[in-house]
Amino acid sequence: MTDPYKVLGVSRDATDEEIKKEYRNLARKYHPDNYAGSDLADLAGEKMKEINEAYDQIQKERAGKTSGGGYGGYQSQSGGASYRGTGGSAGGGAAGLGRVRQLINAGRFAEAGIILDSIAQGQRNAEWNYLKGCVLLQRGWYYDAQKYFELACYMDPGNTEYQAALQNIRNSAGQYGKTYRQSAGCSACDMCTGLICADCLCECCGGDLIRCC
């Protein structure tokens, strides 16, 4: 059995709060949804399981009394993850495209791509562009994916689904890099505790920092 502290990447004398925070960070990072449609999804599931186990174990070791399992929100579901952002709610469009949507939701991107390519140039509407973008996005062709999403938005400016897809990829790229070593920062909770502490110290010397307490 590996050291659960190492799995979470925290030191043995870390506080419960730190461990929880690190656990949440990792859980967010390895959540199988992030790997949906990729052939790495099973590995992400494994990693998630490992993290959950490590967290459970630390919880058990710490409290002595078992504190009811891990942070329940993130459980790894293996397989059958639905493709993010392409919920098939917006039906309609050509009959062939409905089938493509099903294939994409089922994670069969290659087949979806073949069907899309077989549709004639003249019949390529906004939805076709959007679905083509989804297929390319899964393949990792991000430049082209954006091109098709943009085209879809251009052809059907009112459709929120297309805009959300484009925004999604832009946002995640824009956010990228902001997370570098963020855990070293100081949360709002830390600030409040610090203020209260400072207030107590001031009161000891007869002053007052926060009037109300």
Place this chain on the structure above:
Amino acid sequence: MNIPFCLKYVRLVLYRGGNNQYLQKIKTLFPPILCACDKMIRTRNFGMRFVSVFGYVRPQADELRVKEYAWYRAVYCGLCRSMEKNISPLLSLTLRYDYVLLAMTRMLLCDEHGNVEMHRCMANPLHKKPMLADSETLSFCAACAAMLAHASVLDNIRDEHGAVRLLYRAAQIPTAAMYKKAIRRSEKSETDTANGVAAENADAAQYPKTLQELGETVKMHLAALSELERSALDSSKPGLSEPENSVSELSKPEKARIVSPDEAAQPFGDVLSAIFSFGLDDESSRRIARHVGTHVGRFIYLCDAADDAPKDEKSGAYNPFVQAAKEMDMLVRDYLNAYRVRIETALHMECAAALDAISLSKSFETHPARPCIENILILGMPAAAKHVLDMPGVPLSKKDAAK
């Protein structure tokens, strides 16, 4: 003897010579020599096309902790030493930061931490420096460097003409020798471990098993790349290889097949994917390595394409962005500005995908390479992308100076 190699070596010794007073004197006495060296190396891209492609994958050293940066340097120096010891001192001149990422990724996937030793090196003979002890991973990276150098020289012989082609012919002699030596070395070590490797790789028949096979795979992907580029220039003559036809190719752009940047980047991604995942025993780490290689390779290709775009526009060589710009009837500089968000997003997504894949590796959390790899993927590569898009065509080191 290859002149740019020599010049580069002179420059290396002069710059890395530490505080040796004689070297200092040479530096002050012969600035013209240094200038000439720099100019030769930077402007007239003598080096090899694919070797010089690398260089976008570097860390942001000022964001690393001191010990992390020291470890990174140790890998770099260890790699250089491995190249010198195992293959040839000449090869260490082709060392780029990108090979360090390759070495670190493979060390991470094999969960190999490596020992740091103190050694002298040729470029800095006066001080001992910490270096990673030579290992199988490092010697594999050295072999890869030899292979890529050889492949790129061959590629240039095919593409260039006149005096430049002759120069590459001259460069072919040492690179071919180095490549052969790398293969010979790998065969020797493979016979030692032949039984074990054969058993482990039985499930993966489709992956190259020996270095030679890997070389063939790489050549195949590179050939696919130049085929793609040629078909983009002129779809009617797919087998075209004579450079004098490049003018006539330009005169009939309407026949060209549109190759999107992503499509053009894929073969290069495949090259790195094959190299990154070569010979890894564990099935899951092989898969991770393939993903990392693909995305890093695609990133490098796209960056290089954007960087070379103004130059290629003038010379008429194939460049996906130039083609896309032409399609929109724009100058490529304007195109890069107009579609900057799209290109930058794509490049960031490549980095993010590579990071997503590598962070799935079993030993990711504990390995000393983790901070360096994170730094490269999260900060270094996006910064390189930003530089390239800010000032396409200006060498990276000069861009740093401008900053």
